[in-house]
Amino acid sequence: MWTCRAGFESHLFEELAWAGASPRMLGEVLVESETRPAEPPVFARTGIRVLTSLPSGQSLDQTAGALAERILVALPQGMLVLQSFTPDSPAGNRLADEADALLEAVRSRLPADRLLEETWRAREAGATLVELCVAPGAVLMGEVPAREALSLSPGGRQRMRRAADSPSRAAMKLEEALVNLPFEPGRGEVCVDLGAAPGGWTQRLVARGARVIAVDPAKLMPELAHHPRVEHVQESAFAYTPEEPVDWLCCDMAWRPLEVAQLLAKWGRRDWATHLVANIKLPMKDKNPLLLRVRHILTEEGGWQGLTMRQLYHDRDEVTVTAHRSQ
Ligand SMILES: C[S@@+](CC[C@H](N)C(=O)[O-])C[C@H]1O[C@@H](n2cnc3c(N)ncnc32)[C@H](O)[C@@H]1O
Structure with a gap:
């Protein structure tokens, strides 16, 4: 599953189709593909291999429990960087508090010694990024080895503070x-x-x-x-x-x-x-x-x-x- 900038779904879809990756639109800013193309898609902010998808509406306890169990089965060894994000759209951004709560609830169910807190060390540590995507109607969970990840930021949203003396956003x-x-x-x-x-x-x-x-x-x-x-x-x-x-x-x-x-x-x-x-x-x-x-x-x-x-x-x-x- 790939995330992109709002309004760019069709461009991402098109390049995945051209690469023979059999894409499918999932919703605003989310596109899925059956395979991962050899070249990373230009319009993808990040991509994960989806391990599970749960309908929203279950209790936080239930969802977090099911996700933690699935993570431990799918990734029994190695360091993990756990992150959550919402699709970068108005409907997605309204779920930010739920995404934060889910992150904490899943984190508390995983062994602390497998969780790497310094995300910037993820590539050198050979860690796996585990991403929880809280979207309208569903919670998806997926993984990508940090060394293959297009971005180490949740959902590829590499937020930076603009320096006070910077003459431009550029x-x-x-x-x-x-x-x-x-x-x-x-x-x-x-x-x-x-x-x-x-x-x-x-x-x-x-x-x-x-x-x-x-x-x-x-x-x-x-x-x-x-x-x-x-x-x-x-x-x-x-x-x-x-x-x-x-x-x-x-x-x-x-x-x-x-x-x-x-x-x-x-x-x-x-x-x-x-x-x-x-x-x-x-x-x-x-x-x-x-x-x-x-x-x-x-x-x-x-x-x-x-x-x-x-x-x-x-x-x-x-x-x-x-x-x-x-x-
Ligand atoms: C997006 S702004 C650059 C912002 C800049 N990178 C910054 O961080 O402040 C685009 C710039 O391209 C310049 N530009 C357009 N045509 C140009 C040309 N033929 N040669 C040099 N600069 C050009 C414009 O004058 C404008 O200042």
Whole structure:
């Protein structure tokens, strides 16, 4: 079972169908598939293998007891990270208190020494995520090994607090993308930030110790424009050429996706950057066919490798791409 952003169910359904995974709509923001496709679906926030589904309306005690028993039978060994979520829709969000209560009730029935509290350690500890989904009409329970999970956050809702000094909401998209990468921009590295204004991404890169060349005809917030490790190139990204190759190419340009993909492919072909994090805007109705073309341009024409393409929790009508060049 997959979760997605509200309104994106049909796009998720379509890509699962194209992958031959036999999807079925379960309800708002929930899509089920018979098999797991080889490539993680772009529009899925998270996915679990459903172990049981119970009708809602039973007592908390009954539901929690049945779920705990099923968890212990299906997963007799190993560390577990237990989480609960509700579908991210108005009807789902009204069930948040029930989801919290169920989480505590199931937790109290599982052996404490098998429960890992530090979710961020789940992958290195080889733990299994056990997710309780409290949806209108049913409670579903499923699992996914943390190393295969698309997200370690309940239901893929990677909530982050916006930093008080952040010039834009966009910074959270970069933060979320970097959480999923094995390495991130750091001290001494050079990043080019295409479509940088007002400076949310640039600020997060500078905070990590990197030097940033921010390319955008629009203005950066003054603190960044005067920062010693920021150079603002006030021109179009299509006209800009780096003086020498850089470590990271970041791109959040509000521009046509195919033209942005061509630009990123040019950077790849010319070996102008080693790592790529790019946000691709998708205002059109037919998103999947366009994403196929973007993927083709980046990999076949640009030589970008290890491409991931995901609609992250902080992405709206857009997806985030990461990739690298071989070194
Ligand atoms: C979503 S905003 C970027 C937000 C930014 N990442 C942040 O965190 O503050 C999109 C930006 O793309 C810029 N943009 C659009 N076309 C561009 C182009 N051809 N070259 C450079 N920047 C461009 C716009 O000026 C705008 O500032």
